[in-house]
Amino acid sequence: MSIIDSAKQAAQGLVQELVQGAMTKLVPLAPDSWIPGGVPDPLIARKHGLIGQPVSRLDGALKVRGEAAFAAEHRFPDMTYAALAYATIARGRIATIDAAAAEAAPGVVLVMTHRNAPRMATPPVFGSSPSAVGPADLPILQDDRIHWNGQPIACVLAETQEQADHAVSLLRVTYAAEESTTSLAGARANGIEQGLFMGQPLLNEIGDAEAAFAAAPHKVDHLYRTPRHNHNPIEPHAATIAWIGDELVIHDASQMVTQQAQTMADTFGLATDRVRLTSPYVGGGFGSKGLWDHQVIGAAAAKLAGRPVRIALSREGVYRVVGGRTLTEQRVAIGADADGRFQALIHTGLSVMTPHNNMPEPFILGTQAGYAAPNILLKVEVTRMNMLANTFMRAPGEAVGTFALESAIDELAVELGIDPVELRLRNEPDKDPTNGLPFSSRHIAQAWREGAARFGWNDRPARGTRREGEWRIGVGCATGTYPYYRMPGAEARITLTREGDAVTALVEVAAAEMGMGTSTTTAIVAAERLGLPLDRVAVGYGDSAIPGAIMAGGSQQTAAIGAAVIAAHTALVGDLLQLAGNDSPLAGLSPEEVGCDDGGLASLADPARRESYASILGRAQRDSVTATKAGSAPLETMHWSMHSHSALFCEVRVNAVTGETRVSRFLGAFDCGRILNPKTARSQFRGGIIMGLGMALMEETQFDERNGRIMNPSLAEYHVPVHLDVPEIDVIWTDIPDPHAPMGAHGIGEIGITGVAAAVANAIYDATGTRVRDLPITLDKVV
Numbered sequence: 001m002s003i004i005d006s007a008k009q010a011a012q013g014l015v016q017e018l019v020q021g022a023m024t025k026l027v028p029l030a031p032d033s034w035i036p037g038g039v040p041d042p043l044i045a046r047k048h049g050l051i052g053q054p055v056s057r058l059d060g061a062l063k064v065r066g067e068a069a070f071a072a073e074h075r076f077p078d079m080t081y082a083a084l085a086y087a088t089i090a091r092g093r094i095a096t097i098d099a100a101a102a103e104a105a106p107g108v109v110l111v112m113t114h115r116n117a118p119r120m121a122t123p124p125v126f127g128s129s130p131s132a133v134g135p136a137d138l139p140i141l142q143d144d145r146i147h148w149n150g151q152p153i154a155c156v157l158a159e160t161q162e163q164a165d166h167a168v169s170l171l172r173v174t175y176a177a178e179e180s181t182t183s184l185a186g187a188r189a190n191g192i193e194q195g196l197f198m199g200q201p202l203l204n205e206i207g208d209a210e211a212a213f214a215a216a217p218h219k220v221d222h223l224y225r226t227p228r229h230n231h232n233p234i235e236p237h238a239a240t241i242a243w244i245g246d247e248l249v250i251h252d253a254s255q256m257v258t259q260q261a262q263t264m265a266d267t268f269g270l271a272t273d274r275v276r277l278t279s280p281y282v283g284g285g286f287g288s289k290g291l292w293d294h295q296v297i298g299a300a301a302a303k304l305a306g307r308p309v310r311i312a313l314s315r316e317g318v319y320r321v322v323g324g325r326t327l328t329e330q331r332v333a334i335g336a337d338a339d340g341r342f343q344a345l346i347h348t349g350l351s352v353m354t355p356h357n358n359m360p361e362p363f364i365l366g367t368q369a370g371y372a373a374p375n376i377l378l379k380v381e382v383t384r385m386n387m388l389a390n391t392f393m394r395a396p397g398e399a400v401g402t403f404a405l406e407s408a409i410d411e412l413a414v415e416l417g418i419d420p421v422e423l424r425l426r427n428e429p430d431k432d433p434t435n436g437l438p439f440s441s442r443h444i445a446q447a448w449r450e451g452a453a454r455f456g457w458n459d460r461p462a463r464g465t466r467r468e469g470e471w472r473i474g475v476g477c478a479t480g481t482y483p484y485y486r487m488p489g490a491e492a493r494i495t496l497t498r499e500g501d502a503v504t505a506l507v508e509v510a511a512a513e514m515g516m517g518t519s520t521t522t523a524i525v526a527a528e529r530l531g532l533p534l535d536r537v538a539v540g541y542g543d544s545a546i547p548g549a550i551m552a553g554g555s556q557q558t559a560a561i562g563a564a565v566i567a568a569h570t571a572l573v574g575d576l577l578q579l580a581g582n583d584s585p586l587a588g589l590s591p592e593e594v595g596c597d598d599g600g601l602a603s604l605a606d607p608a609r610r611e612s613y614a615s616i617l618g619r620a621q622r623d624s625v626t627a628t629k630a631g632s633a634p635l636e637t638m639h640w641s642m643h644s645h646s647a648l649f650c651e652v653r654v655n656a657v658t659g660e661t662r663v664s665r666f667l668g669a670f671d672c673g674r675i676l677n678p679k680t681a682r683s684q685f686r687g688g689i690i691m692g693l694g695m696a697l698m699e700e701t702q703f704d705e706r707n708g709r710i711m712n713p714s715l716a717e718y719h720v721p722v723h724l725d726v727p728e729i730d731v732i733w734t735d736i737p738d739p740h741a742p743m744g745a746h747g748i749g750e751i752g753i754t755g756v757a758a759a760v761a762n763a764i765y766d767a768t769g770t771r772v773r774d775l776p777i778t779l780d781k782v783v
Contacts, residue, residue, distance in 0.1 A: 027638040028437060035639045036563065036632040037440075037740030042595070043528055044674065044737045044744040050524045050534060051743070052735070054679035058520045058539075059281070059513065068281045072238035074251040076308035079240075080109050082298055083164035084313075085154040085171050086320045087146045090386045090708030091180035094144040094153060094173060101170040102156055107163030110305045111171075112155045117141045118300050123267045123291060125357060127199065130489060131262040131549065133291045135323065136356035136389040140267075140296045146175065147356060148388045149182075149708040150320030152293050155301050157309060180386040182708035184327070187352060187383040195351060195380035197362040197397070204368060204434045207375035213344035216335025220411045223349075224332065224404035225774045226361075228701035229325035229393060230710070232720055235283025236318050241298045242308035247274050248299060254279040255289045255552040258489075258510045261544035263291055264299065280542035282514040286691075287392030287553060289514070292321050319713035323391035324701065326352045328361050328400055332408035340418045342373040342427050347405060351382050352390075359390040363401030366481050366754060369641055370405065372429035387708050392553060394691055395750035398482050399757075403695075403775060406478035406758030411771065420477055420762070421448055421457060421647075432641035440640035441738035441746075443671045444479065448647040451669030452477075454732060455649040463766050471653040473664075474767025478650075480755030484642035484738075484746045485556035486634035491548025492564035493628040494526070494572050496613055503599060503613040505530055507568075508540035509561050512552035516749060517680030522561050524677060525743060529569050531596035547628055555644070555747025558676070562742030563631030569596075572627035576601060576613070579620040585609045636740050644751040645671040648689075650759040654767045659779030661764060663693055667730040672751060674737040674744035681748055685731045688752015694721045695753070696760035700776050 032038040043051060062068040087094075099111040120142060123134030138147055146153070154171055158164035181187050195202040213219060240251040248270060254260050254277065261277040264270075282289055298311035313321060330349035336342050347367045351360035364378040393399070413420035425445055431438055452458060457477070466473040493508040507526040513519050519539045527537045540546060550560045573591040580586050586594060586601055586609060594601045600612035617625065636642065651665035668685055675681045698719040702711040712718045737744025757775060764782060765771050772781045 024638060027635050030639065035635050037636040040739040041566065041742055041744065043525070044739065046528060049528050051528055051676055052674070052678065055520055055524060055677050057517050057680060058523060070235055070281050070283055071240060071251050071253040071279070072310060072312045074240040076240065076242045079308045079310055080157040080159065080305060081161040081164045082301060082309050082311035083156045083168040084152045084294065084297065084317060085168050085173070087149060087151040087153050088709070089146055089175045089177045090149045090182050092146050092175050092177040094146065095176045096174045097154065098172040102167040105163065105167040105170055107159040108156060108167045109159065109307065110157040110301060112141070112301050112304055113153065114141050114143055116304065118303050120267050120296065120300060121269065123263050123296060127358065131259045133256050133259045133263050135292050135391070136354065138356050140293050141300065148354070148386055150388055150710065152297055152321060155297050157301055157305055180708060181384065182386055183705040184352065187385045190383065192350065192381045192383050195360040195362070195382040196358055197360065202360070202362050202364055202380035204364070204376055204378040206434065209344045209346050209375040209377035212375035213333050213335040213346060216343045217338060218412070218416055219333065219335040220408050220415060221333040222408060222411065222773055224330045224407060226328045226400040226403060227775060228327050228703055229695065229699050230319055230701045230718060231286060231288035231322055231324050231393060232715060232718065233284030233286065233288060236313050236315055237289065237292065237294060237322055238310070238312035239295045239298050240308070240310045241302045243303055247276060250275070250277045250295065250299065252277055252279050252295060253282045253289050255282065255285045255512045255514065257512055257542055258544050258549035259551060260291050264295070267296055268299065275544065277544040278542055279512055282512060285514040285552065286394040287396065288322050290391065294321055315715060316713040319710050323389045325393040325396070325400070326361050326390045328363050330363055330401070330404040332404045334408055334412050336412060336416065340416050340423045340426050342371055344375045345371060345373040346377045348377060348379040351380055352385055353382055354387055354389045355384050357389040361400060362397035363404065364397070365483070366398040366401045367405050368434045369432050369643055370481055371427040372433055376433060394688065395482055395754050398480070398750070398754040399695065402478065402480055402755045403757040403761070406755055407761050407773065410476065410758070410762040410765070421452055424448065424479055435641065437639070437641040440636070440642045440740040441673060441736065442643070442645065443734045443736050444645040444647060446734050447645060447669040447671045450732060451647040451649055451667055454730065455667045457649060464769055470656050472656055472767040473651065473653050474763045474765070475649065475651045476759050476762025476766055478648050478755040478758035478762060480646035480648060480751055482555060482644045482747065482751040482754055484559065484637065484644065484741060485554040486559040486563060486637060487551060487554065487556055488633060489549040490560040490564040490631045491628060492561065492568040493547055493626060494568045495624055495626040496572070496617070497624040498614050498617040501614050503532070503536070505532055505537045506540060507537065507565065508546045509550055509564060510544065510546040510548045511541045511550040511557055511561055513541060514552060516684055517677060518552070518557055520680060521558060521676050525562060526565055529565065529596060531598055531600065548630065555749040555751070558745055558747060559742050560631065562745070564629070566742060567629035567631050568627050571629045572625065573601065575625055575627055576616055579622065579625065580611060580616045583619070584611050584616065586611055640740055642738065642741065642746070644746040644748065646751050646755055648755045648759040650763045652760060652763040652767055654764055654782060659783035661697060661777060661779070661782060663760060664727050666727055668752065670731070670733040670751060671736070672733060672748050673741055673746040675733055675735050676743060676745055682731050684748050685752045686729045688750065689729050689756055690721050690726055692753040692756020693726065693760065695775060696757035696777055698776050
């Protein structure tokens with residue numbers, strides 16, 4: 001990059017900061033009616049129809065029949081198969097690569113290293129622009145540098161996967177190792193800095209928290225630790241890639257379809273429309289299904305060989321290439337008066353990241369809006385190690401941050417002799433504690449009361465008194481919170497097509513479906529908005545050729561799609577009224593004066609004034625009409641404090657002899673606005689809770705601090721919950737719409753995991769009197 005380009009980029013960044021700063025001050029002062037969501041979405045008032053009814057996933061039958069093609073199931077003619085070799089040092093250079101035996105192996109088409117790989121730009125790192133999703137600011141297979149133990153250093157293409165796997169084992173590589181930082185102690189010695197998340201400092205200071213804490217009559221002050229975690233989606237990361245002329249075609253497993261296509265275009269110096277990326281089916285993502293080295297290497301190898309490539313990471317390969325959640329050390333100190341009201345809330349600590357990307361674990365995010373306190377100090381500091389770059393993992397920050405915060409609140413409840421549910425309710429804020437914004441919707445107190453009644457919380461015996469043989473039984477609770485996000489860039493395209501007297505609708509959004517039911521929910525919402533039956537609505541998604549950019553992350557996809565569909569629907573109604581003309585019963589009405597119902601448009605004031613879509617299109621001699629529109633800017637997130645909430649209750653049995661812990665009962669009571677599809681929502685909540693049980697009791701990436709290598713890169717050694725580890729999970733919700741969100745709904749994908757680990761830890765304390773502040777809670781820590 002030239003000095004002029006750097007100066008331009010710096011100037012653009014400064015302008016963006018100034019605009020953002022001005023918006024942050026002005027938007028909260030604007031009248032509600034000026035803000036998206038200031039006028040409630042009409043669908044909130046609908047009490048009948050599809051919304052709120054259990055609907056089976058529309059793609060379910062395809063998956064059951066094996067007709068849903070995942071990334072590694074696409075085929076091109078004359079396809080080759082790839083295998084990767086990984087570095088075995090943490091930092092240094094490749095000294096030699098002897099590829100002769102690999103090149104001579106049966107079926108080998110190509111051995112690609114930094115010496116013969118096509119020249120490519122460094123993928124723009126995530127956050128550097130709205131479309132950039134590169135994993136780190138590192139070139140991929142462009143030089144001899146090694147930056148982490150596990151970095152891909154060579155790619156072998158062969159006629160079969162087995163031949164490629166065999167040939168890559170024949171490569172002989174030597175290294176010139178350099179000094180590296182692979183221990184936490186070494187990283188601390190190198191220095192600690194202020195953490196940033198999404199460009200913002202992870203720091204909140206209100207009042208003098210340390211002084212107020214010192215003066216408080218009741219207090220707790222403890223250090224909590226969480227380990228590294230690795231992603232383990234059911235579908236390992238894979239892509240099927242081909243160059244067709246000068247167009248790059250990628251069938252991938254991606255949560256960020258449009259952005260990933262743009263980043264690949266930037267990497268290979270292509271125009272945006274020269275990259276086509278499809279990803280209609282993703283077998284689990286949770287933050288991990290983005291752009292990593294393997295897609296870039298696969299595209300480069302396909303270009304060099306002149307043949308299509310399928311590159312599918314092994315389970316070990318996922319651990320070597322795909323980032324996960326980094327470790328944390330968290331101090332939580334709470335000072336309270338005799339009534340249990342917080343006078344000081346301190347949540348600070350350390351996270352670890354690499355020199356090449358900016359992704360600490362932002363563990364204070366859930367604390368920012370959790371509890372009222374006149375004095376607050378929240379701060380994340382970071383230190384750097386030579387390791388695989390971190391990435392998003394389900395509820396980044398909140399998942400591990402709530403373990404520390406909610407464990408500390410339980411400890412304070414014991415100190416005060418106050419019921420832990422009551423302690424939380426006494427410290428409910430009436431506005432956002434850190435930014436002062438009013439809450440758009442907050443009914444966590446109702447979730448606590450309904451959850452406690454259903455769980456039988458008030459009937460629990462005294463701590464440590466319940467036993468069944470060798471098993472000690474205890475209960476615990478915790479709360480969870482996750483922000484409402486709606487990222488900019490979402491568009492929707494709605495096409496109505498006339499088929500005789502009937503009309504069908506195609507709703508297209510550049511979204512991703514990872515099994516959570518997005519396409520089904522989109523169809524439900526579109527059918528309700530258009531006044532059509534569900535079987536007359538189809539949804540297109542998972543294709544970079546569709547307008548807009550909607551990322552499946554931050555539990556924001558439903559809101560982003562909803563806002564885009566609102567905009568496109570409004571434009572479509574306007575176009576239909578123009579087509580209807582003066583001969584229609586709708587003549588003279590504006591889009592704001594009509595609604596969609598029973599396959600057509602009708603006056604809101606006089607429903608008898610109506611005309612069907614088929615009639616409008618027929619008189620206009622049109623077979624179809626299409627409207628494309630971007631959703632409004634997400635200003636509601638700057639005007640209100642918007643969050644999903646949970647109240648969690650857990651029962652555990654701990655063996656007094658072995659220390660084995662079994663979760664025997666779990667209930668989650670959720671406050672997430674309106675629930676659009678109870679069937680898929682219940683599955684989402686339960687899935688998050690199960691991931692939380694894994695985090696609490698078994699998940700831990702073993703990292704060798706001598707050389708920076710992950711030591712347990714398989715599901716045989718990295719333990720996750722299986723069926724016998726999971727009890728019956730009860731799920732309830734308030735179902736109170738947020739009047740300021742599209743459809744009244746908040747995200748539900750990540751709220752399920754937040755708070756779960758603390759609920760388990762608190763239940764173990766209730767059963768045994770042992771307080772574990774270091775995850776995972778393995779039997780050696782309980783005995």
